[in-house]
Each structure stands twice: as C-alpha cells, then as structure tokens.
C-alpha cells in the first residue's frame with residue numbers, strides 16, 4: 001500500500017487514538033460513562049430552577065434538550081472535528097434536516113452537490129419546495145459550476161467524496177467562495193470520518209455525519225451529529241433541534257462512545273483491505289472501471305488523509321449483476337456501511353427502489369455499477385469470495 005500512504009502532516013489517526021481511548025474518570029472512578037437513562041433532571045430549589053432557565057447555571061433540564069451521556073458523545077465529536085460544539089441526533093437524516101432547516105427559509109435557495117446521499121436529495125426534492133425553498137444541484141467537482149450557482153444562495157451542501165460515485169470537491173476553495181457570498185457551508189463527512197478529513201480546518205462551517213456508519217462502527221445504531229462553531233450550533237438548538245425533537249438516545253450515545261474508541265484501529269483496516277481489493281479489481285478481466293478516490297486527480301483529494309472502506313466498480317457486459325450479488329457469500333446484500341461487515345449494493349437494485357434518486361440515472365450513474373463496503377473480515381477471504389462470484393456470474 002506504499003502508493004497510498006497516510007501523509008504525516010495529516011496524522012489525525014495518532015491524535016485521535018489517545019483522545020478516544022483516554023477519559024477523565026467518571027463518577028465513582030468508572031472508566032466508562034454512565035448511561036443517564038432519564039427523561040428529566042430535578043432541581044433542589046426554586047432558585048436553582050430559575051437560574052438554570054435564565055442560563056445563569058448549567059444543568060440538563062430535559063433529555064429532549066440535553067442529556068449527559070449524549071453530551072459526552074457530542075464533546076468527543078467536537079474535539080475530533082476541531083469544532084467548538086456538536087449536536088447529536090437520532091439519525092444522520094435528522095442532523096441533515098435540522099441543520100438545513102435552521103438556516104434556510106421561504107424564498108431562499110440552497111446549492112447542493114449532485115449525487116449527494118439519496119435521502120438528502122429526497123429531502124431537498126420532496127420537502128424544501130413545500131416550504132418555498134429553492135434548490136440547485138451542481139457538479140461539485142467543477143469550481144466554475146459552483147461559482148455560477150453561489151450568488152444569492154443561503155447554504156452550500158457538500159459531500160466529499162459522495163458515497164456512490166465518489167465525486168470529490170475542493171472544500172477549502174468552496175468554503176472561501178461561499179463566505180464571499182455569505183452562504184453557510186455544510187459537508188457530509190460520513191465517508192472520511194474526522195480521522196481522515198477535518199473540514200472545519202479548511203473553513204467549512206458545519207460538518208454532518210451519519211454516525212450510523214464508521215463512528216458507531218458496529219451496525220447496531222442509527223444516529224447523527226453536526227459539529228461547528230458554538231454560535232451556529234446554538235442557532236440549530238434554538239431553531240430546530242429541540243422542536244423537531246429528533247434527539248439522540250442516551251443508550252445510543254453510549255454505543256457510539258464505545259464504537260468511537262476503536263475507530264483509529266478500524267479505519268486503517270477498512271482502508272487497507274478496500275485498497276487491496278480495489279487494486280485487484282482494476283486488473284480483473286470482467287471489471288471496466290474502479291471508482292475509488294485513491295485514483296482521482298481531483299484537487300479535492302488533498303484534504304483526505306486516508307480512505308475508508310466504501311468504493312464502487314463497474315462490471316463489463318459479460319457479468320450478470322443479480323447473479324454476481326447472489327453468488328457472494330461474505331459480502332452481504334444490504335444498504336448502509338461503516339460497520340464490521342462487508343456489504344454489496346448494485347446500482348441496478350437501487351434503481352428499482354427509487355427511480356427518481358439523483359444518484360442513479362439522472363446524473364448518469366451506470367447501472368453496471370456495484371458498490372462494496374469492505375468490512376473487517378480477512379482481506380484474502382473477501383477477495384476469494386469476489387473472484388468466485390465474478391467467475392460464476394459470467395454469462
């Protein structure tokens with residue numbers, strides 16, 4: 001893997017290892033935080049309650065707002081992203097919708113990269129027009145297209161790389177451009193995680209995650225988080241977070257904290273195995289093209305300090321795609337990614353589910369595309385599985 005080193009000037013992995021493994025002791029000297037499974041927090045006196053409501057005193061009031069286990073997770077994500085604050089949500093989509101709706105209203109416009117995550121696209125297409133919000137999609141790999149769309153926009157929605165076709169964006173450049181136009185920048189950083197990309201250091205305002213992916217890492221939790229300046233997170237709190245009500249549960253926050261501790265160990269493993277398989281697929285007779293950011297020449301690659309385990313490839317006409325998927329034994333057929341297990345999603349099947357999805361058809365994604373999530377199984381077992389399935393699926 002010498003061709004794709006993690007650059008030493010971006011050694012986020014090393015920084016994160018201690019940050020995530022070391023905790024100040026919790027009550028009673030516990031090394032693991034308690035799960036505060038409580039809906040409300042009481043006060044000892046009228047004065048305490050009144051001071052807390054007035055903001056003169058800090059104490060959680062009600063778990064739809066603040067909960068100590070959730071706050072522990074939020075503090076950890078803020079530290080990882082180099083942000084002042086973070087807010088946890090019940091899903092990545094809850095984080096995305098509460099963030100966008102906090103800053104954009106009737107008569108305003110957002111600019112989003114085409115090929116962004118399918119349900120983000122559907123949120124933009126199905127809800128925002130009803131609220132009088134306009135949306136323009138751009139080819140995020142093209143700075144001229146972004147420059148042309150930005151004037152008058154309220155928010156720029158990025159996802160670099162995107163999670164089906166892995167389009168990259170020059171996020172530092174776009175942060176500067178958006179600032180000139182007074183637009184807030186958001187990025188879905190689920191693919192890279194804060195260990196491999198730190199958007200705030202490049203001027204991005206708000207970083208979004210589906211914590212259901214690598215942050216949790218065990219496919220047992222659906223959760224989301226947004227990180228940014230204290231001021232922007234406060235605005236999200238005051239406008240949408242508490243009132244849309246999509247809070248993160250204390251137990252799921254605890255699972256996420258548990259998952260995070262091994263992120264610096266898991267991510268390089270996903271990266272190495274995915275690169276090994278991607279490299280071998282490039283030379284496979286039945287594979288037309290491998291789509292992995294490692295081989296991109298786009299300047300957007302410069303902010304990536306490493307790669308995760310999700311990439312796509314396109315098979316030749318001689319491969320029967322349903323047979324390929326069915327013949328796989330270790331790659332299970334399923335959406336999502338970022339967990340311990342390897343997964344496969346053929347674009348052909350996604351098309352059945354959502355003919356209007358932006359990632360399929362509309363922006364020219366090939367129906368011959370197959371997406372893999374390379375999990376923590378042994379890479380040689382995964383490669384053997386792929387080889388036999390490609391062989392059997394040949395028409």
Ligand SMILES: Cc1ncc(COP(=O)(O)O)c(C=O)c1O
Nearest residue numbers: 091092093117163190210212223
């Ligand atoms: C890139 C990306 N962003 C956001 C989401 C949404 O996250 P969640 O499923 O946690 O709501 C997903 C889910 O698959 C995703 O793949």
